Amino acid sequence: MLDIQKLSFDPLVDALKAVAEPTRLRLVLLLARSDLTVSELTTILGQSQPRISRHLKLLVESGVLARYQEGAWAYFRVSDDASVVGLVRSLLSWADEADSTIARDGERLEAVRAERARRAADYFARNAGSWDRIRALHAADADVEQALLAALGSKRIGTLLDIGTGTGRILELLAPRCERAVGIDASREMLAIARAKLDAADIANAQVRQGDVYHLPVERQAFDLVTVHQVLHYLDDPQAAIAEAARAVAPGGRLAIVDFAPHELEFLRAEHAHLRLGFSDATLAGYLEEAGLELVSIDHLVSSGGETGELTVTICIAKDPRLLVATTAAAHQTLVS
Secondary structure (H helix, E strand, C coil): CCCCCCCCHHHHHHHHHHHCCHHHHHHHHHHCCCCEEHHHHHHHHCCCHHHHHHHHHHHHHCCCEEEEEECCEEEEEECCCHHHHHHHHHHHHHCCCCCHHHHHHHHHHHHHHHHHHHHHHHHHHHHHHHHHHHHCCCCCHHHHHHHHHHHHCCCCCCEEEEECCCCCHHHHHHHHHCCEEEEEECCHHHHHHHHHHHHHCCCCCEEEEECECCECCCCCCCEEEEEEECCHHHCCCHHHHHHHHHHCEEEEEEEEEEEECCCCCHHHHHHHCCCCCCCCHHHHHHHHHHCCCEEEEEEEECCCCCCCCCCCEEEEEEECCHHHHHHHHHHHHHHHC
């Protein structure tokens, strides 16, 4: 679970000073709902870019907001700090959504989201044909998702990191069970689709960021669950990617890998940039062992119905053993005391 912490006196004063101004409060209320750029915020609030940028700078300096770069674009979001999250949640609960200013901002935010969705739909339409061809080779996405959920169990997830989030489907699937969810992808086009889908589903506790799978732009040992869904076969060094993913797993947390079992479909390499034609169970187990994780389960999902059956999906769950070791050591100490 994400621990909601209290702010000490000086940071609390700084945060309250930062939000105790009409425009800055409006910015925080908007960014609690969606990551936005300066130009998008300018459109929503109807104020000049220098004015908006100045307010954003003050909010970032106070620790209330965070700024991150995505290509040529800078996005802003509410800080990941648990104490700030608690403060912003309180502000949201106190704000009257029927207030004319807040309601107008909300309407303009929806217009920005609609434009995002339009751009994302255009991109998806241009590329959907090749994706559909690959989907026809393996079990239906819904079946894969249900198998993943079964492998993970029903326990609530505190913090989720989805590496190579693509269109954000794993965030959509798991965010309702999380306190906070973060998706990482290298493609700005994919991130645009993911943002539009999260907006459409009104998922406010998930965000996406541009980043490199080998150098994740996230804190270490901070996520209860890390997912790597249909990503490894695109990578030239999947073992290094798993090692980097493992560094983001909290003690006692889990890593879930979904990818293809070994196959011989060379056209995927030639036409769809697949660098690896699947992974054996032994290969995945070796990656996990090298990363310091313990294999929990490994399952295979073969296609059925109208699919051709040429690809088998592997679902692999591993766990960080450090919490278990700490608990065992504490129990041993109790016994010998």
